[in-house]
Amino acid sequence: MSQTGSVTRTAGGTRRVAIAGNPNTGKTTLFNQLTGARGKVGNYPGVTVERHVAPLELEGHGEVLLMDVPGTYSLSARSREEQLAIQAVAGLHPLERPDLVVCVVDATQLVRNLYLVLQLIELRLPVVVALNVIDRLEATGQTLDARALEEQLGVPCVPVVASKGQGLAELKRAIARGLADPARCRPGWRWVPDDPHLLSDIRAVEKELPPEWSGGDPDRARALALWALLSLDESDELFAIPPDLRAVVERKRKLAEASKRQLDEEIIRGRYDWLDARAKSFLRESAVRTSPTDRIDRVLLHPALGFAIFLALMTVVFQALFAGADPVIGWIEGFFAWLGGAVGSALPAGLFADLVANGLVAGVGSVLVFLPQILLLFLFIGILEDTGYMARVAFLMDRVMKALGLHGRAFVPMLSGYACAVPAILATRTMERQRDRLLTMLVVPLMTCSARLPVYGLLIAAMVPVGSSSPFSQGLMLAGMYLFSTLIALVAAAVLGRTVLKGPRVPFLLEMPPYRMPHWPSVVRMMWEKSSVFVKEAGTVILACTIAMWGLLSFPRHVESAPATAGSADVSVEPELAAARL
Known part of the structure; x- marks a missing residue:
């Protein structure tokens, strides 16, 4: 029953539970563990762009709908994609308000993660906090008192380890109790603004909020007024915002600027001051030696050595794509050649037998022959994401991309372009500015997609046969081809970013997750889903193009000559067909 997109309330009034949290907190992993849904799990920020929904069985409530909300560090929004988070949890039009929100926090980065928890509480939403990766606290030298945290926040806090499935039963019981008695999970505001100028700004904005946003709740109206003050400005891309609300926020921002007030800082500092003042009651930190992640990062994030290691790793990956997939490709080609011959021999000679053997069978073979390289490529991408190395590469590449006018987050879509340009273009939705998204979308098709691998394979095999030279010759040549396409894409981005799509630079904020072993079920699921697509x-x-080529090669038919077959042209035609699709 897993589905994606906007979901309307069922006729029976099914209860809804939203699962929210910062990127890289294990939110989607917890969603998968609770429901068995096949959501994407990764280490780069904002991986869950669409809202996935799946059923969850709760004792005393039957089946409820669990909704995976886009990862966000706060509810403040600048783009339409970021606006999805506030719409999903606050129930703003066109989405419905959830009955409860599970906020997943990284226990090793607790104070920063609790900022989002405060925002959810301020919206008068029933909240349950899932304290994830609780098993890593000792390694970071921290001790957490979950009961003391509950007392400060006024909401249930449940320790869990999502990747291992620990604490899920208690989390389900907390969700069930919260649905049965929402008041126990809705304590009211914890931090209360006290600056008179800020209170005046809030009251002015509250008056212009649509009545359906607050539902007559003054605490909720105050929270949404703060959201508007933090989110609305001249450069935001938010939609369905009333003009009067925009006007009053713009006026208050200009007045604050004229009086040398930092409006954003006042609001953000107010929440963090409240958290910092109470952190000692539930969190204790002791001196700890440098973690393995820090020691590894000293090497992998080195400006010169780290980039050299990245290039060496990519060469090994490309060599593995070429050498590892080659035997399987040979088996697939041999099998479909045998199958085509067997089918042709079994059927009566004629046009139909020729179509089946050299059109359909050869066409299916021309599709499946790509799978070994595509599966290997997604295997490597999944491992890089799950181990945490992908974020490090994005940090390294930001130095290059910033000089070319690209945002650091563009690295993930461009790397995905090595697999397929279609999902790579979709991945640009995680970028904040429309200018950055458009620029990245324009250059992604210049990256070498996986469908071009067979073309490269044929060229490399013709120029450097396996076994004729050093063992890494093929991998180096393949890496060179990929590097050339990447350089062309970067040059195009530099030209477009300085001419047609010229715009100001924005800072690149990226969280470095700790190194960890890949979550193999998630990697395998990703490989299956991507290859299925x-x-x-x-x-x-x-397949359609292969059959069309069979028709073009077979007609007009001449009795005096042997019929041409699409299968006989596979070696020279199929790769071009595949490459032409993008």
Whole structure:
């Protein structure tokens, strides 16, 4: 029953539970553990762009709907994609208000993660806090008192380890109790603004809020007024914002600037001051030696050595793509050659047998022959994401991309472009500014997608046969081809970023997750999902083109000559067909 997108309340009034949290806190992993849904798990920020919904069985409530909300550090928004978070948890039009919100926090980065918890509480939402990765606290030299944290926040706080499935039963019981008695999870405001100028700004904005946003709740109206003051400005891309609300926020911002007030800082500092003042009651930190992650980062994030290691790793990956997939590709080609011959021999000679053997069978073979390299590529990408190395590469590449006018987050879509340009373009939705998204979308198709691998394979095999030279010759040549396409994409981005899409630079904020072992079920699921998309979408086009080529090669038919077959042209035609799809 897993589905994606906007969901309307069912006729029976099914209860709804939203699961929110910062990026890289294990939110989607917890969602998968609770529901068995096949959500994407990764280490780069904002991986869950769409809202996934799946059923969750709770004792005393039956089946409820669990909704995976886009990862966000706060409810403040600048883009339409970021606006999804406030819409999903606050129930702003066109989405419905959830009955309870589970906020997943990283226990090793507690104070920063609790900022979002305060915002959810201020919205008068029933909240349950899931304290994830609680098993890593000792390694960071921290001790957490969950009961003391509950007393300060006024909401249930449940320790869990999502990757291992620990604490899920207690979390489900806390959710069930919160749905049965929402008041126990809705304590009211913890931090209360006391600056008279800020209170005046809040009251002015409250008057212009649509009545349906607050539902007559003054605490909720105050929270939404603060959201508007933090989110609305001249450069935001938010939609469905009343003009009068925009006007009053713009006026208050200008007055604050004229009086040398930092409006954003006043609001953000107020919440963090409240958290810092109470952190000692529930969190204790002791001196700890440098963590393994810090020691590894000294090498992998080094400006010169780290980049050299990255290039060496990519060469190994490309060599593995070429050498590792080659035997399987040979088996697939041999199998479909045998199958085509067997089918052709079993059927009566004629046009139909030729179509089946050299059109359909050869066409299916021309699709499946790409799978070994695509599966290997997604395997490596999944491992890089789950181990935490992908974020490090994004940090390294930001130095290059910043000089070319690209945002650091553009690295993830561009790297995904090595697999397929379609999901890579979709991945640009995690970027804040429309200018950055558009610039990245324009250059992603210049990256070498996986469908071009067979073309490169044929060229490399022709120029450097396996076993004829050093063992890494093929990998180096393949890496060179990929590097050339990447350089062309970066040059195009530099030209476009300085001419047609010229704009100011924005800072690149990136959280470095700790290194960890890959979550293999998630990696395998990702490989299956991505390869399925390729077979269904690209495969149908390749199959249709192969059959069309069979028709063009077979007609007009001449009795005096042997019929041409699409299968005989596979080696020279199929890669071009695949590459042409993008």
